[in-house]
Amino acid sequence: MNLITAFLLMILIGHSTSDHLQTLVCPYENRNISQSRRVWCKRDVQDENCCTGFSFQLGTGVLHLEDGNIQVQDDGKAFTISIKTLAQGDGVYWCGFMTADKIIVKLAENYFSTAPFNFVWSILRWILFILLPLMTISFHIYSNRKHGDAKTT
Structure with missing residues (x-):
């Protein structure tokens, strides 16, 4: 027992x-991704293939977004998004990258909560x-x- x-x-x-700081690890294998725009978005409740959020270019070091509520780090194999507060509320969030054709490729997703x-x-x-x-x-x-x-x- x-x-x-x-x-x-x-x-x-x-x-x-x-934890108090929620994280999502977004692994990638393709080296070309390092030049692509990263994406952080919340999955749409009505259409699971759509999401609402923003894209950003990730340089070296740590990137702080949304007044420091989102922190992004990249180690060359994955980028990690750490969240203090959720501007869009509870839900399933994606991380990924945007292709040159403006198509979002989802790398990972997880449910985030403000509870x-x-x-x-x-x-x-x-x-x-x-x-x-x-x-x-x-x-x-x-x-x-x-x-x-x-x-x-």
């Missing part, structure tokens, strides 16, 4: 990347991660002690 709980907890901890649960979960998951082994060890010691007392009587 404890192994199942530990496994589920590890999946949740590994899967949830939500405080994301921040709370980012802290709570580590507390649970620490408590799980402590509870397992305590239960093991308690059950060994209980079985030891039963054998001596």
